[in-house]
Amino acid sequence: MTRGFYVTTPIYYINGNPHIGHAYTTIVADVLARTARTRGDAFFLTGTDEHGQKVADAAKAAGLDPQTWCDRLVPKWKQLFASFHVEYDDFIRTTEPRHERLVQRVFERLRENGDVYRGVYEGWYCSNDETFWLESKLIEGRCPNPECRREVEWLSEESWFFRLSKYNQPLLEHFRTHPNWVRPRSAYNEMMSMLEEGLEDFSISRAAFDWGIPIPGGGGVIYVWFDALLNYITALGWSEDDARFRRYWPATVQLIGKEIARFHTIIWPAILWSLGEKAPDLVFAHGWITLDGQKIGKSLGNAVDPETLVQRFGADAIRYFLLREGHFGSDFSYSEAKIAQRYNDELGNDLGNLVRRTLTMLARYRNGLVPQPGETRFGERFTELPKRVEEAIFNLQFRDALEEIWELVSALNREIDERKPWVLAKAGDEAALDALLYDLCEGIRWLAVMLAPFMPQKAGEIWEQLGLRTGLHGSWEQTLVWGGLGAQTQTAPSETPLFPRLEIAVA
């Protein structure tokens, strides 16, 4: 059986509203999934992480029980993703029975094989951070977290531990033999040094509160991270739907933010191995979006409501900007002025105007009917382009992919200036005019196909303006053959520009 393409985002911790960063990771996954679907089977999973003390606290502060709180928040997240034209195949919530049941099963399996064992955890505990601290880490007897600094209390409790130390050597070995399984390099290096320092077993149960998945047989709830990581396999029906599980696991790409690399590249593979399953092919820890260089965060209060951006620029423009602006993996700075500039220059002037000027000329000179192709060799220059774009996408180099696509945008604009259709029309050189107009329409058709994963809605509009109905999401190998656009196709140019120019005062 051929394996499907499986891409995941982290499941999002819903102790508050979503911000642009959540949208970012999910959009990236969507681009990957959409591209993968043109080639075959793909599965895209996202969801929400709903357990743990902080969710319980947030619910309490809102005067709600945790489940009601979560039920009210989840639609906001789903709405956000819908606003950005994200099409996931599954959305898992960690409070769903299908997840809880399997997490408990995992816990039992590991208890049976000895990787989960009963121990005593003693130490200084900060209830806010749900963390035990070493005495040496405390600052004046208080929690060392600079954003917390609360009093800590001495706790001694029986707890369930995961035998992470047992996987220290296997992990080192795996990292050494799979130097590209954690990307980018900086994340890999960070994790390697952690492995070299040595791993300790850690507690995976909590007794101080009860908002979590009950430990089978009693004794508190399961630590929220242990619960959360398992979503990637519970959603596939691990241990229940073997055919489905084998089809997609191990995951092709697991996208994460760089701050949770430790959980996904050290703890996660250890748990999987303990279950007898494989580690994912690739964990990619991307960088942060910063606001003019400043970290965006709930605590900093500078989080921008993504819906506002959608209203202002349109979802596809934001998708484009997020993938075009930075190198995926590195931090990049965002501002409305930057979005506006790329919007006007690249989407409006380069792409939108290209479509409009082409269709306008076609309407004027050929009544909007696609002419017969000519003897030009224009298309030959781009035979390899789809392959290069696809390669860049699957290599998670989205910026490079878009730059490659823009090579065609530029070439088409240049072609108009060089072949001067208005001159050809006056001179009555019908054959040359036909040939040019065909090249332009066909080039735009290619653009729509390659841009569809990035800007699904706008690509769809281009497709319709070209007078096409189906095939936008088909296999590139079959669709992107130069000459695929049929002569006599009746185009349907839109009254309004694809990306109307934004009149903005650049602050």
Place this chain on the structure above:
RNA sequence: GGCUCGGUAGCUCAGUGGUAGAGCGGGGGACUCAUAAGCCCUAGGUCGUAGGUUCAAAUCCUACCCGAGUCACCA
């Protein structure tokens, strides 16, 4: 403090041993199909600092300076 990444033209960045690059901004030009859009020409920057290796370094090594991140939650 340990570790990681970065410091290249005004701005954002690409470039990992062999004559310094792109986009944007700025300057100049020719055109008119188009969202006053597009096209052509134009950027001469001690490649953070100081040493070292080499026939040759932005590109390798050492030290240092500056910035960001990470080591506890956070896309």
